[in-house]
Every structure is written in structure tokens, then in C-alpha cells.
Amino acid sequence: MNDNHDGSGFTAGLLLGLVTGAASAHFLMNTQKGKELLATLKDNAGDAIKELGDNPLITDKIADLQKTMDRARATINQAAEKVVTATETKKPAKKNFFQKLGASLGK
Numbered sequence: 001m002n003d004n005h006d007g008s009g010f011t012a013g014l015l016l017g018l019v020t021g022a023a024s025a026h027f028l029m030n031t032q033k034g035k036e037l038l039a040t041l042k043d044n045a046g047d048a049i050k051e052l053g054d055n056p057l058i059t060d061k062i063a064d065l066q067k068t069m070d071r072a073r074a075t076i077n078q079a080a081e082k083v084v085t086a087t088e089t090k091k092p093a094k095k096n097f098f099q100k101l102g103a104s105l106g107k
Contacts, residue, residue: 028034052058 028038
């Protein structure tokens with residue numbers, strides 16, 4: 001078994017991804033054909049999102065997900081409040097200027 005990991009594969013993949021992304025961005029932003037393709041992609045994506053919004057199954061799943069997220073948010077907030085309460089430091093009582101052996105010399 002070969003345990004020699006030098007990271008060169010990761011670096012090569014990262015560089016390839018950077019070059020590919022830069023070339024794609026250049027094509028989409030700086031050529032007429034790229035601008036047309038980008039506009040077509042945006043239009044198709046907008047239509048697909050509208051179609052998904054009209055699907056009652058997806059609408060129900062989104063509503064269920066929202067309820068789950070609300071319950072999780074409430075649970076997290078309750079836990080955060082408990083942590084704050086448990087870690088809250090008590091401020092020492094205000095001491096009178098004239099105090100001797102814990103008994104106030106004033107009132």
C-alpha cells in the first residue's frame with residue numbers, strides 16, 4: 001500500500017479549475033456568442049425556477065423544510081439562552097464606603 005501523498009494531484013486540479021474558470025468567464029463576458037449563451041442560460045434558468053414553483057410537491061416540501069428550520073432555530077435559541085444564563089457572572093454587591101467586617105456602618 002502506498003501512503004505517499006505529496007499534494008501534487010490537488011495542486012494540479014486546483015490550477016486546472018482556475019484556468020478553466022477564467023477561460024469560461026472570459027468567453028461568457030467578452031465575446032458576442034458568450035453573451036448570447038449567458039442570456040439564454042439566464043432565461044432558461046428563470047423559466048425552470050418558475051416551473052418548480054408551480055409544482056405542488058415542491059411547494060409542500062419547501063413548507064415542510066421551513067417548519068423544520070423554524071423548529072431548529074427555536075431549539076438553538078433556547079440552548080443559547082441556557083448557555084448565557086449558565087455562564088452569566090454575578091456582579092458583586094455594591095459596597096458602602098464605610099463598611100467594617102461585612103456590616104455597614106451606615107444604615
